[in-house]
Amino acid sequence: MGKEKPAGKEKQPTGEMLQGTLDMLILRTLVMGPAHGHTIAHVIEHTSEDVLQVEQGSLYPALHRLEDRGWVASEWGVSENNRKAKFYKLTAAGKKQLHAETHRWLQVVGAIGRILGEAAEYAKRASR
């Protein structure tokens, strides 16, 4: 018997994270300059003060997807500790995408924040 596809949609690559946010974070990281996968993972973790735990493996399919869309470009190089590594850098299209994504993200966050703010107010009053 052939293998069945699981019933649901493709599993979200970042697991804990919201769809698309990992892409955005990667692009943001690359604004600082070309980096390889290991660096990107670390930067995301450290900058977020370890709130966002990237399951490091899931980074790679995301990187390839971004490359397919032409937002990042890659080439093999030598890393700071003298190891062979694949370096990714932001393309012009990637910059534009990052800008748009960030804008959209802030809008969504703002909206959600306003709703949650009201809810928090209500919860406070109710508990009194």
Place this chain on the structure above:
Amino acid sequence: MSVRRFFRRRREDAELAEEMESHLAHERDENLARGLGEDEARRMAALKLGSTRRVREQLWKQNSFPLLGDIYRDIRYAVRTLARTPGFLIVVVLVMALGIGANVALFTVVRSVLLNPLPFKDANRLYSLYDHDTDGKSADIPGSVAGGDFYDWQQQSHGFEQMALYKSYGFNLSGQSGQLPEAIVAGSCSANFFSMLGVRPAYGRWFLPSDDRANATATTMLTWSLYQRRFGGDPAIVGKTILLDEKPYTVIGVLPSWFRYPDERTQLWVPNRVVLPADMMEMHGGDHTFTVIGRLKQGVTPVQAIAQINAIQHHLHQQLITQAVSDGADMRPMIDDLVQDVKTPLYVLLAAVGCVLLIACLNVANLLVARTAARRKEVAIRAALGGTRWRLLREQLTESLLLCGAGGLLGVFLAVGAVHWLKITRENLPRANAIHIDLPVLLFAVGITLLCGIFAGIVPALSAANKKILSALQDTARSVSGSQSRATLRKVLLTTEVALTVVLLIGAGLLLKSFLQLRSTDIGCTTNNVLTMSFVLSDSKYQKPEQVASFYEQLLQRVRSLPGVQAAGLTLAVPGSGFPGNLHFNIVEHPPLPKGKYIYAMMGAVDPGYFQAIQIPLRKGRFFTDGERWDNDHDAIVNEAFVRQYFPGEDPLGRHIHTRWRTDAGEEYAIVGVVGDTRYDLAKQPEPTMYFPIYDGNADAATLVVRSQHDVASLALPIQKQIAQLDPDLPVYHVLTMEQLIGRSTQDASFNATLVLAFAGLSLVLAAVGLYGVLSYLVTQRTSEIGIRIAMGAQRSQVLGLVLGEGLRPAWVGLALGLLGGGIAARLIREMLYGVKPLDWSVYAVVAVALALVACVACVVPAWRASRLDLVRALRAE
């Protein structure tokens, strides 16, 4: 996902592995720097990265086209499933191959013969014009125009760019350097004929107006086949002379090999006026034997063009009211002229094979439904595990598409063979040389294969996909009523199958009966041990009637004295050999006919011994005598049809007819005898006929008829030797026994009947297989129910009846529907029927009985098996 990545998946994967390896190394370095031990550093790094395999798999998936991969997997899966039941596989593929092959072959023929334009320049603007009497009595056949009419049309009408006329002609081609003389069919045409059609000669030139004059040097154009056959394919023949009817003709050109018009038999072409007398070219009332082809002007509609021609012809009719001139004209596309006789039969055959294919499809669908039913549980389990409906449907489709694809591939090979066979056996098919398999035909093959695959796949798949999973799984527990809905679907398919089969059987039955009627039609003379052979005396050698008559007399004397010859005679045309032509006449003793009205009778010329030789009975009066020769021919003999039509209730003997048999002024003949009717074509009613003495020397074409006690064919050679002694340059053609001659005229009917019967037989087998399959399935489904019935005391015979009734119901319904459909189909093929009414009850009865018998046989085996069920095993069957 990108196409580039799809094809580089392996390299991408390797790169990714390397990339992650580098990631691990970096992490490890970091861990080491933090002071962890070597092993711990590696472990923590691996832990943090997670499963590299999973990432690689994910990327692999990301990089592939899911559909493509799935299709590949579906195909592999289907192949494995199918290979598990090779018997099923072979049967289905063969059935589909036969169905598709037959369809492709017939489509090839229909396309090449009926649909493709003629290979001439702007063939869609070429029309064939013919005389058309407004009373509707004219035959509306090509070759019915008088030469004089044509010139008036050409000069006075404005709807045509060009018009050309031609007629069929016959020559004796003399043998050169030891070759035998040969009688050939030729065409005589106006000078513009080939330039109008746009046929460029392969060698030499085409006719010029200066060639088409009575006093011009005689010229001829050879067809490619004659050029190859008689002149060794040597282009040097252009400019040389050949002898036609012992007259020299200069070969000016050779026609290209594809040019075979109007048929294969026409071997060379000459200009009209070289061979035809001037008065024949100009006359309006006499000879109507020309075919006229016109090229419509651009922007002129056929209706406008023919309206003008019609008006011209009507005017001519009124001007020349004393002559037999048609009072109108009509036209149709040139291609219709060529193919009119085969159009209906070909479309009927195409419809028949279409039915066969549909039946084959239904059968495959039926078999697939059975397989689906058997695999219900598997399917249900997979659906429960999350197999989507589309996914399961796709598997079904893949399976049936694979089956049909294999069938289609095999079918195309079969079609290639069938087309080849058709071209050989049906040489008389118009445009047979143009039949070939080309790209559109192959596309057609691919198209119907896909269609079949989708049809056969989607029917069972739909029924499989929408069933409740739960009920299927529960089925295992104990099913007493089986899966009713699927059985219903199968029954509907079966009913359709049976109905189509009945339609085919009825069509086949009617055609077969027509053929048998045709074969048993009394042609009016004996056909037993009669040999016929024809010849045409050349004008130049036999200029005077006396020469013709003396040749005939000497020939008969010599032949009659040959050992083995019982009787011999000469005639213009033997029965069954086609229409020899007719003459208009009037009866002297009757009041004159109104102006513009004419009566016609078929003409014949015979020697005194002919009627006895071929055993046409004398009803009244006497035969001709030896003394009636040259211009001493004052007597005529008529047939019974003539008497019925023109002398009803009257004694024709001693009456006189006036007609233009020998001279343009006409002569008077006394009727001295009445003979039995004969048919010029088996499928046609006897025509009123008048016979004149052949010794008057008027007819230079004749057929020799020889009757013998036994094995008359062995006389052919000695007789031909006698002819060669009398005239070594005289070719003899159509050396045939009467049986062969009649066989030729029935071969089309026999061909059509045989083919349709074969298709109907195939359908019947398929339907029987379908019935058997469905009932066997039902019985298996209901094993435990039947077991319970038997346990409760049902008699075996009751069980038998129950199952039989169930299985036969689709057969009865299908039969009823099929009889209805057959009645409709029979009306559509009416013009192919002979001596059989479309609603001939005997055919319908035989078909019904045959189908009932086959259905019973197909059903009785599973039913009997059901009634013999072992009780214990039946109850344990689950």
